[in-house]
Amino acid sequence: MELRRHPSILAGGDWKSTGFLGVLVLVAVIxxxxxxxxxxxxxxxxxxxxxxxxxxxxxxxxxxxxxDLIWGYCGILSLGHAVFFSLGGYAMGMYLMRQIGTRGVYxxxxxxxxxxxxxxxxxxWFWYGFDHFGFALAMTVLAPAALALVFGWFAFRSxxxxxxxxxxxxxxxxxxxxxxxxxDMGFGGNxxxxxxxxILGFDLHxxxxxxxxxxxxxxxxxxxxxxxxxxxxSRAGRVMRAIRDGESRTRFLGYxxxxxxxxxxxxxxxxxxVAGALxxxxxxxxxxxxxxxxxxxxxxxxxxxxxxxxLYGAAVGAVVVNYAKTYLTGAxxxxxxxxxxxxxxxxxxxxxxxxVGLLPMKDKHR
Amino acid sequence: MISEKILYLExxxxxxxxxxxxxxxxxxxxxxxxxxxxGPNGAGKTTMMDVITGKTRPTSGTAWFGRELxxxxxxxxxxxQAGIGRKFQKPTVFEQLTVFENLELSxxxxxxxxxxxxxxxxxxxxxxxxxxxxIIGLGNERNKPGSVLSHGQKQWLEIGMLLMQEPELLLVDxxxxxxxxxxxxxxxxxxxxxxxxxxxxVVEHDMDFVRSxxxxxxxxxxxxxxxxxxxxxxxxxxxxxxxxxxx
Numbered sequence: 001m002e003l004r005r006h007p008s009i010l011a012g013g014d015w016k017s018t019g020f021l022g023v024l025v026l027v028a029v030i031x032x033x034x035x036x037x038x039x040x041x042x043x044x045x046x047x048x049x050x051x052x053x054x055x056x057x058x059x060x061x062x063x064x065x066x067x068d069l070i071w072g073y074c075g076i077l078s079l080g081h082a083v084f085f086s087l088g089g090y091a092m093g094m095y096l097m098r099q100i101g102t103r104g105v106y107x108x109x110x111x112x113x114x115x116x117x118x119x120x121x122x123x124x125w126f127w128y129g130f131d132h133f134g135f136a137l138a139m140t141v142l143a144p145a146a147l148a149l150v151f152g153w154f155a156f157r158s159x160x161x162x163x164x165x166x167x168x169x170x171x172x173x174x175x176x177x178x179x180x181x182x183x184d185m186g187f188g189g190n191x192x193x194x195x196x197x198x199i200l201g202f203d204l205h206x207x208x209x210x211x212x213x214x215x216x217x218x219x220x221x222x223x224x225x226x227x228x229x230x231x232x233x234s235r236a237g238r239v240m241r242a243i244r245d246g247e248s249r250t251r252f253l254g255y256x257x258x259x260x261x262x263x264x265x266x267x268x269x270x271x272x273x274v275a276g277a278l279x280x281x282x283x284x285x286x287x288x289x290x291x292x293x294x295x296x297x298x299x300x301x302x303x304x305x306x307x308x309x310x311l312y313g314a315a316v317g318a319v320v321v322n323y324a325k326t327y328l329t330g331a332x333x334x335x336x337x338x339x340x341x342x343x344x345x346x347x348x349x350x351x352x353x354x355x356v357g358l359l360p361m362k363d364k365h366r
Numbered sequence: 367m368i369s370e371k372i373l374y375l376e377x378x379x380x381x382x383x384x385x386x387x388x389x390x391x392x393x394x395x396x397x398x399x400x401x402x403x404x405g406p407n408g409a410g411k412t413t414m415m416d417v418i419t420g421k422t423r424p425t426s427g428t429a430w431f432g433r434e435l436x437x438x439x440x441x442x443x444x445x446x447q448a449g450i451g452r453k454f455q456k457p458t459v460f461e462q463l464t465v466f467e468n469l470e471l472s473x474x475x476x477x478x479x480x481x482x483x484x485x486x487x488x489x490x491x492x493x494x495x496x497x498x499x500x501i502i503g504l505g506n507e508r509n510k511p512g513s514v515l516s517h518g519q520k521q522w523l524e525i526g527m528l529l530m531q532e533p534e535l536l537l538v539d540x541x542x543x544x545x546x547x548x549x550x551x552x553x554x555x556x557x558x559x560x561x562x563x564x565x566x567x568v569v570e571h572d573m574d575f576v577r578s579x580x581x582x583x584x585x586x587x588x589x590x591x592x593x594x595x596x597x598x599x600x601x602x603x604x605x606x607x608x609x610x611x612x613x
Contacts, residue, residue, distance in 0.1 A: 236482040238467050242460045249458045252419070254446040254531070255477045263479040 016359070017229055020312040021222055027054065028218035032211040048207050053326065055214040055282040057319045058221050062275035064302045064318035065221075065311060066268040069228050071300065072309035073237060074264050075244030077162075080169030081272050082295035083176050084144035088273030089280040089290060090180075091143050093193035094127060095136030096204075096281060100197050113195075114188045124186045133200055140277035141270045148269030149262070156258040156265075161247070170293050177291035192287025199281050210282070217278045221315070224271050228311050231267075240264060301340065305347045307354025316355055370433070372397045372535055372565045373418070378427035380413055380589075387413040388424065389589035395535070400561035402576045403569045405586035406609065411569045412455075414586070415537050419452050420445045431535070447477075451528035452537040459523045461513035465504050468512055468523055469495045472530035494530065502526040502556065518549035525556060529564075536560065538568045542575050554579050 031054050034046035063085050070076045097112040106116040110123055129135040151172060155165055183189035202209040231237050242250045243257055251257045280286045299318070306317020321343070328336045351357055373395035380388040388410045395401055403411055416422035417429055420442040429437040435448055446452075459468050473491055476482075487495075499505045502522040507515065515523060521541055528536055541557065542550045550572070557579055560566055570576050576583060576597065583600045585593040593603040600606055 231483065234483050235470065235485040236479060238463060238471055239477075239482055241462055242471055245460050245462050246458055249454075249460070250471075251442055252446055252452060253472055253477075253527070254443045255471075255482075256443060256479070260479050 016310075016312050016356075017225070020225060020315065024218050024222045024225075027058075028215050031214060035207060035211060048210055051207070051210050051214060052282050055210070055217050056279060057322050058214075058217045059275045059279040059282070060299070060302065060318040060322050061315035062217075062221050062224050062278070063272050063299050064306065064314035065224050065228055066271035066275070067299055068303050068308055068311055068314035069231065069271070070264050070268045071303060072311075072314065073232050073244065074240040074261060075247075076261060076265065077166045077300065078169045078265070078268075079166045079293070079296045079300060080173045081268070081299055082293075083169075083173050083291055084148060084269040084272035085276035085279070085295075085299075086176075086180075086286070086288075086290040087144045087147065088140040088276030089286040090187060090193070090276075091130075091136055091139040091273070092277035092280045093196075093286040094130040094139075094187075095133060096196040096199060097188075097193050098127075098131040099199065100195065103197055104195070112188070112193075114183075114191065115186075118183060126186065137277070140273045144269040144273035144276075145266050148266045152262045152265040156261045159258075170296070173291055173293045173296055177288050177293075180288035180291060188287070190288060192285060192290075193280075194285040194287075196281065196284055204281060204284065213278065213282050217282070220274060220278060224274070225311060225315070228271075231264075232311070236260070298340070301344050305343060305354055307351075307356035310354070310356055313354050313356035320355065369396065371395060372399075372432060373567075374428070374430040375414070375418070376428045378414070378417060378424045378429065380410075380417060380422060380424045386589050388417070388427075391427070391586070391590055393584060393591055395565055395567060397534075397565055398562045400557065400566045400579060400581055401568070402580040402583045403567060403586060404571070404573070404576060404583060408588075409586040410589040411586055412539065413589075415452060415539060415569065418445075418537060419450060443477075446531065449532070449534040450537065451531050451533035451535070453521075453524050453528055453539055453541065455539040455543065459512040459515070459520050459527070462511060464509050464511055465499070465515070465523055466495065466508045469498055469526055469530050472527035474531045498526045498529050501529065501559070503552070518545050518552070521545070521549075521553065522556065525560075529560070533564060536564050536566045538566060540570055541568060542570065542572050550575055 031046060031051065034044060035048070035051050038045045063081060066084075067078065067081050070078060100112065102109050104113040104116075106113050108116050111120060115123070130139070155168065160168065179185055180187055180192075181190050187193075196204050198204055199209065199213075202212065232240070239250065239255050239260055242253075242255075243260060247257055276290075298321075302318040302321045303314040304317070305321055306315065307313025321340070324339065324343075325336060328339055347354060371394045373393070375391060375393045378388045378391040379386060391410065391414065393414070403414070405411055413422060417424050418437060420437065420440055423438065431437050431445075431448060431450060437445060440448065460471070463471070470487065470491075473494070496505075499508055502525060504519060504523060504526065507519065512520065512523065525538070525541070538557065542553050545553060554575060557566055557568060568576075568579070580597055583595065583597055584591055585600055585603070585606050587605075587609045592609065593600050593606045595603075
């Protein structure tokens with residue numbers, strides 16, 4: 001009968017998912033070991049820099065999953081996902097700023113340095129609560145989700161689709177970037193937040209905290225993957241693909257297409273927010289340039305390069321492209337943007353199913 | 367005695383920038399009837415379907431589904447939910463989904479995001495899909511994606527998708543266009559087997575096909591009904607001969 005109807009991700013329903021989750025477990029075990037257990041004199045030792053890099057790539061992979069969920073499966077090309085990533089990052093950054101306390105340059109117990117510098121006397125209302133980790137964590141999900149809800153509600157209800165939707169998401173990115181650049185927004189202006197000291201009482205500069213963050217990121221990425229896989233394997237996932245392939249036909253079948261799009265868009269934005277929240281303590285800074293339209297476009301390229309509509313492909317693409325970026329911007333900085341463009345053209349022309357399209361198609365139907 | 371109809375279209379007018387696609391059109395459909403609508407290009411056949419399914423709103427007139435439902439007040443998904451299924455001219459099955467999945471998505475029932483997220487196929491639904499696969503004769507193709515089906519198979523799958531929704535009224539737009547003679551014959555049998563349990567309205571150009579299935583034919587011309595009756599009556603109507611058969 002229809003065994004595929006109840007796909008069990010963990011029971012090895014499909015080998016690519018099992019493989020992907022297996023690799024994540026390996027990363028979460030081996031990378032910390034290489035850093036903590038291997039002496040720093042050994043050539044196998046992994047530096048704190050490399051550790052952070054792996055953590056960063058996994059945050060990007062989460063962002064790529066978020067994009068693949070809506071683009072690869074539901075056909076909505078958002079060129080504004082860096083916005084949700086940044087909002088999650090800012091929410092986490094606000095918590096980290098409050099943790100600095102009297103250790104800031106001005107030593108004010110409540111106000112972050114930039115507020116003292118601006119001669120502000122008290123904390124703005126929207127900073128209340130961010131000294132609590134739980135509240136900040138909730139905000140890393142709720143803030144991007146709320147923006148996606150409002151933005152998506154207007155866009156989808158007006159049946160803004162295709163390239164028009166992509167363009168207004170770019171406009172959204174640009175508008176928010178400009179807004180966050182302003183000092184009186186209360187988010188640190190163009191400097192953003194940095195000089196973080198600790199998270200939940202752990203020193204952010206110690207290797208053991210970095211290892212903890214890396215493991216947490218691997219866990220979050222795995223959980224995101226399982227959640228996304230569950231969605232795309234459900235009947236709702238099949239409706240999403242139906243919307244992608246024939247929106248008005250799906251509407252005629254009686255599905256409320258707009259609410260599907262909105263639901264998936266909001267969920268996707270929430271994932272991007274969590275990815276941003278995990279990113280900020282690892283890289284140690286968040287500023288308005290994270291909102292830049294080019295960041296959103298780059299993350300869509302990761303998904304295209306890895307292979308859209310597969311989930312694991314998006315994650316692979318994020319890691320491969322970012323590894324290339326790390327390498328090239330170090331070795332030949334002026335070449336990077338050309339290389340990115342060339343890669344995108346190459347993949348579009350010769351690998352329409354992305355890097356993972358080279359894998360054998362075991363399941364006759366993806 | 368006035369018998370209960372399933373569809374009441376009365377005095378419908380649709381104008382696009384002064385051009386009247388429908389002009390004071392009045393049409394009734396009986397429960398369980400198989401009705402063919404014919405007419406030259408631009409007669410308003412497709413516009414009429416669009417009004418019934420909520421895609422186009424008329425400038426004036428009324429459209430009722432049974433005695434209870436005012437179609438002009440319902441949205442497209444609401445009309446589909448209420449029991450009117452439409453098969454489009456071009457087969458529009460979901461090419462990336464399998465035959466089985468195409469039918470699964472067409473199941474009647476709750477269709478909200480959350481419900482479908484948690485939906486599991488019940489034995490009754492499984493049975494329903496198997497039944498429909500049987501009716502449309504695609505049992506062997508159940509796990510093939512829509513993209514590999516032949517033209518005729520796509521049309522049948524689409525009719526199957528309509529049947530999954532257990533519609534009271536089926537609107538079928540040019541079902542045999544582009545079909546081989548064997549496929550056409552198979553389609554005629556299929557549509558005839560559906561009438562009785564469902565009301566079926568077929569829009570078609572192929573006169574031989576219409577003659578082979580129709581009990582009652584309505585002829586549209588310039589947005590109006592110009593003749594109605596069995597095939598012989600209609601073919602002998604002088605106005606029909608004039609506008610449709612070009613005499």
